Every structure is written in structure tokens, then in C-alpha cells.
Amino acid sequence: MTYGVNFEGNLGNTCFSEKQPSIVYMGKASIKSYGGDWRCRGCSYLYRTNYNQFHSFGFGSYCVGSGLNQCYDSIVGDWGNCHAPRIDDHRLCVFEVESYEKPIVFIHYSDPDKYGGIPLATVNNGNTGPRGYPKWDIHMLLNYNNSYSASAGNYTGAASSMTLYCFSKLPDNYTSSTTIGMEIKDENGNVMYHSDWKPAVIKGMIDGNTGNSYNWPSALNVYSSMTKFAYLARDYGRFVSKTSACSHYFTFHNPLCSFRYDGGDNFTARLGRTPLYQFQDWSYTTNSDGDFLGPSKIIMPIIDGADYD
Amino acid sequence: MSYGFVLLNSSGDTIMSTEDFGLQIVDDFTVVGGNSGSRTYNNLDYFTTMYAVATPEFDVSDLTGSYPWRAVGSHTTVNLSATTNASNVPTLSWSPSHQNRQHGTYEPNQNQYCYGLGCEINSGHDLPDVRILVMAA
Numbered sequence: 001m002t003y004g005v006n007f008e009g010n011l012g013n014t015c016f017s018e019k020q021p022s023i024v025y026m027g028k029a030s031i032k033s034y035g036g037d038w039r040c041r042g043c044s045y046l047y048r049t050n051y052n053q054f055h056s057f058g059f060g061s062y063c064v065g066s067g068l069n070q071c072y073d074s075i076v077g078d079w080g081n082c083h084a085p086r087i088d089d090h091r092l093c094v095f096e097v098e099s100y101e102k103p104i105v106f107i108h109y110s111d112p113d114k115y116g117g118i119p120l121a122t123v124n125n126g127n128t129g130p131r132g133y134p135k136w137d138i139h140m141l142l143n144y145n146n147s148y149s150a151s152a153g154n155y156t157g158a159a160s161s162m163t164l165y166c167f168s169k170l171p172d173n174y175t176s177s178t179t180i181g182m183e184i185k186d187e188n189g190n191v192m193y194h195s196d197w198k199p200a201v202i203k204g205m206i207d208g209n210t211g212n213s214y215n216w217p218s219a220l221n222v223y224s225s226m227t228k229f230a231y232l233a234r235d236y237g238r239f240v241s242k243t244s245a246c247s248h249y250f251t252f253h254n255p256l257c258s259f260r261y262d263g264g265d266n267f268t269a270r271l272g273r274t275p276l277y278q279f280q281d282w283s284y285t286t287n288s289d290g291d292f293l294g295p296s297k298i299i300m301p302i303i304d305g306a307d308y309d
Numbered sequence: 310m311s312y313g314f315v316l317l318n319s320s321g322d323t324i325m326s327t328e329d330f331g332l333q334i335v336d337d338f339t340v341v342g343g344n345s346g347s348r349t350y351n352n353l354d355y356f357t358t359m360y361a362v363a364t365p366e367f368d369v370s371d372l373t374g375s376y377p378w379r380a381v382g383s384h385t386t387v388n389l390s391a392t393t394n395a396s397n398v399p400t401l402s403w404s405p406s407h408q409n410r411q412h413g414t415y416e417p418n419q420n421q422y423c424y425g426l427g428c429e430i431n432s433g434h435d436l437p438d439v440r441i442l443v444m445a446a
Contacts, residue, residue, distance in 0.1 A: 006355045007314055009327050013446040014355045016325070020333035020445060101337065104442065121366050122440075169334045182316065192333075195316060195324065202330040202446070205360070232362060301332065301360070301444075 005184050016193040018186045021170045024197035025308050026099040029138055029164035034155060035092030093117070093159045095138040098129025103136055103166035104200075108230035108305040109258040115158035116143040116258030119233040133171070138164060143258075162258075165230055165308050167200050204302040228305030229261030335359065336443035339366065340387065340403060347402040348443075356445040359399050361389050366438045387439050401443060 006017040016022050097103055102122055109116060117140040127135040144158035174191045176183065181195035193199070203226055313327025325331055335350055353359065387403040394400070 004355075007325075007327075008355075009330055009446075010313070011330065012357050013330055014333065014357070015327075015329055015331035015446075016333065017355050019352055019355050020335055023332050023334055023444070102440070119364070123366075169337065180319070195318070199325055199331055201325060202332055205330075 004187075016184065016199060018184050018192050020192065021172075021190070022193045022197070023104060023167045023200040024170050025200065026103060026133075026166045026168045027097055028308075029095035029097035029103075029105070029166055031159050032094045032096040032137065034159070035094075090144075091142055091153075091155050092120075093140045093142050093155065095140060095159075095164050096125065096135055097138065097164070097166040098131060098133050098135050099166055100133045100168040100171040103138070103168055105138060105233040106165040106167070106230040106301075106303050106305070107233045107258075108163045108165065108228045109161060109260075110163070111157075111161045112258035112260040114144070115161040117141060117158065117162055118143065136166075138166075163228070163230070163305055164233070165303065165305050170194065170197060198308065200301075200303060201307060202301050203304050205300070226261065226302075226304040226306075228309070229259060230303050230305040231259055232301045330446060332360070332444045332446050334443070335445050336401075336441070339438045339440050341438055345402070345404040347400050349398060349400040350443070351398055353399065353445055358446050359391065359401070360444045360446070361391065361401055362442045362444075363387050363389055363403065364440045364442070366440050387441070389441070401441075403439075403441060 004018050006019070007015045009015050102124070105119065105122070107117070107119075119138065120141055121139045123137050123139075124134050125137045129135050140159075140162075142155050142158040144153045144155055170191060170193065172190060174194055174196075176194060176196050178196060182193070183191060183195070184193040186192050315326040316324045318324050333356075335353065336348065338348075340346060350359070389401065389403050391399050391401050
């Protein structure tokens with residue numbers, strides 16, 4: 001650099017500078033509402049067929065009432081599977097948070113072996129919070145173990161088991177009411193960093209491909225000091241949509257629902273409503289229909305939620 | 310510490326130090342699913358690494374309707390790649406992700422091959438938008 005301010009970390013990384021706005025902590029999202037049970041929606045409902053596949057049946061030509069007994073599942077290859085248990089193990093939950101811009105969400109799961117969730121969308125809900133920033137709805141597809149029971153699953157337990165740490169770009173033209181601290185502006189006078197806001201401190205960065213042994217940038221490996229492992233929320237699975245003359249349905253192929261942190265640089269990904277699977281289980285590349293299910297690149301920043309509690 | 314910086318809050322807690330890894334936002338935008346494009350970033354001369362994350366943003370009207378499977382049935386995201394020129398200026402590119410090779414008629418609006426009643430139901434249902442978050446450290 002020939003001029004300006006740049007606070008550099010040991011790895012040569014820029015911790016903050018006058019060049020780009022920092023990512024700062026906005027708060028935890030709170031539970032706002034729950035969606036309905038997905039088990040039975042007339043002729044369209046979601047059910048689990050295999051370890052990690054979820055089918056949604058809809059509009060079968062022979063659908064009558066709530067039954068689907070005349071539909072043929074071409075994936076399962078069995079008529080009878082249309083009667084698969086209608087398990088209440090998925091439903092939507094909307095979380096809400098006030099954030100300057102669309103929040104960047106990191107999720108911590110307190111019970112990742114039992115509960116998880118898949119982020120589906122984040123939208124401005126039109127309201128304004130006490131700090132004057134917009135409120136955002138974060139739509140999560142909850143994933144909870146119901147032991148194949150037809151009774152209602154513990155969706156409230158699933159929602160309350162997760163903590164959504166929300167970050168945003170530092171507000172433009174931020175003006176502090178305090179007289180102490182540090183502020184960095186860019187050449188146009190925009191605030192790039194202000195010590196009033198807690199910055200996102202990244203504890204590690206998963207950088208790898210599904211289906212292969214994930215690698216860890218060892219220099220960033222500080223996980224041994226972590227207490228509340230939280231990863232950047234997004235869907236790291238892939239969807240495959242299928243149709244047949246009888247129905248349209250989709251499969252989630254190994255959606256990432258939660259992480260269990262095992263200490264050191266070890267973790268276990270929990271995929272779908274399944275027992276624990278490792279990343280290596282994302283390895284298959286095609287299915288019988290030729291759908292491409294090959295490895296996907298993942299970049300996954302990690303924070304310690306305890307830094308923000 | 311014998312070198313570097315440490316930033317403390319008024320309680321004496323470390324907010325950030327030389328030991329930490331911070332991220333800054335370079336760009337945050339949404340693209341239409343199935344589209345291609347690129348952006349070049351000229352103001353990253355301090356930074357050593359650029360990270361980009363693509364996330365599907367499903368239509369919430371479908372999430373709350375009678376048939377939530379429609380929302381997640383559209384299934385795709387984008388592939389990301391980055392190159393740098395001779396001056397080490399990065400360009401981020403995105404393109405449609407894997408397309409299914411389902412037998413049947415190709416339906417461009419859905420980025421998939423399909424036929425039968427499902428196609429009819431899903432006609433006009435576009436791919437989800439994709440949020441691309443670009444960060445640097």
C-alpha cells in the first residue's frame with residue numbers, strides 16, 4: 001500500500017481498513033412465527049423416503065382427498081411407498097432481526113444431533129427496528145427428529161435450539177454518539193470501521209469441495225478455543241427436481257442441516273433428517289436418471305457465537 | 310504482545326487484534342437464477358483473499374402457500390469462479406449451476422428437463438434468485 005490505513009493480521013490478512021466496510025454484529029434473530037405442518041396438504045405433502053431424500057408429492061392424477069394411494073413413485077419404484085409415513089419433521093419457522101442491510105447469518109446449533117434447519121430466504125418485512133434499521137424475516141426450514149411417529153414433532157424445540165447471529169455491512173454515514181473509540185473513513189468520507197460495532201471475527205474458513213476430504217487452512221485453525229461453533233448459513237446441499245406423468249416431486253440431496261463441533265479441527269456435518277454423515281457422503285456424482293450431483297465448492301466462514309453472547 | 314495491534318472495548322475486552330481474521334464486505338448483490346455474469350473489483354489492493362458465497366433465495370410466497378414444495382423444487386444455484394489479470398485485479402464470474410438431465414422435454418424456464426403434469430404445474434415458476442456475497446480479508 002502507498003497510503004491509507006490497513007490493520008493487518010498475522011496471516012497477512014486485512015482485519016479492517018479504509019478500503020472496504022467491515023462486517024459488524026447486528027444481534028440475534030428472534031423467533032417470530034411457525035409455518036404449518038407439511039405432512040399433509042391435500043395431494044401435496046413432504047415425506048422421507050431414504051436416508052437423505054425427501055419427496056414431495058403433488059397433484060397426482062389419481063389423487064383423491066388426502067390419499068395418494070394410486071400414485072407411483074418412480075424413484076422408490078413402488079406404489080406402496082406413496083403411503084410412507086407422514087412424519088411431522090419439517091416445517092417453516094420465521095426468525096426476525098433488525099439489520100442495516102440484508103443480514104449475513106451464522107447459525108449455532110445447541111443440539112445438532114437432534115435438530116437442524118435449512119435457510120431458505122431472507123426478506124425485508126417492511127418494519128423498522130428501534131435503531132431505525134429495517135427488520136428482516138429469515139425463513140428457516142426446521143428439521144427435527146420425530147422417530148417416524150405420526151404425532152407432531154418438536155418443532156419448537158428445533159427452533160429454540162438454534163441461535164442465529166446476524167451481521168451486516170457497517171451502516172453508511174454512521175454517526176457515533178460517543179466521544180471515544182476509533183473510526184476509519186474512506187477517501188469519500190464513508191465510515192469503513194467504527195469501534196462502536198463489534199466486527200465479525202472469523203475463527204476459521206472451510207474451503208473445500210463436497211465429496212472430498214475437506215481441508216482446513218491450518219493457519220486459521222483456532223477451533224480449540226471455540227465454545228459455540230457457528231457457520232455461515234446457506235443451503236450447502238443441492239436440489240434435484242423430478243417429474244413424472246403422475247407427480248412432480250423434488251429431492252433434497254444431502255442438504256446441510258447442522259454441524260456438530262467435535263473439538264480441535266474436527267466437525268461432523270448433519271445432513272437432512274439423517275444420522276450423522278460426513279462430508280465424504282457428498283461424493284456420488286450421478287444417479288440413475290443422470291442428474292448431476294457432483295461435488296460443489298463450499299466456502300464456509302466459521303465464528304464463535306460466544307464472542308457475541 | 311510484542312508487536313501488532315489490539316483493539317479493546319471500554320470493558321477491556323479484545324474486539325480484534327493481530328491474531329484475528331476479519332472480513333470486509335466487497336459486494337452483496339442478487340442475480341436471477343440461471344443467468345450468467347461477472348464483476349471486476351479494483352479496490353482490493355490491501356487484501357490477500359477474496360471469498361464469494363452464493364445462496365439461493367427462494368420465493369417466500371411459495372414458502373407460505375399451499376404447496377411449499379414448489380419453492381424448493383426449483384433447486385438450482387450458480388457456479389462461481391474468479392480470475393485475476395496481470396495487475397492482480399480479480400473478476401468474479403457466475404454461471405448456471407448443474408442442470409438436470411432428466412429425460413423429457415427441456416423447459417428453459419425451469420432449467421430442467423421435464424414432462425407431464427409436473428411441468429404443467431410448474432410452468433412459469435422461475436429459478437430462485439441467488440444472493441452473491443463477496444468478502445475479502
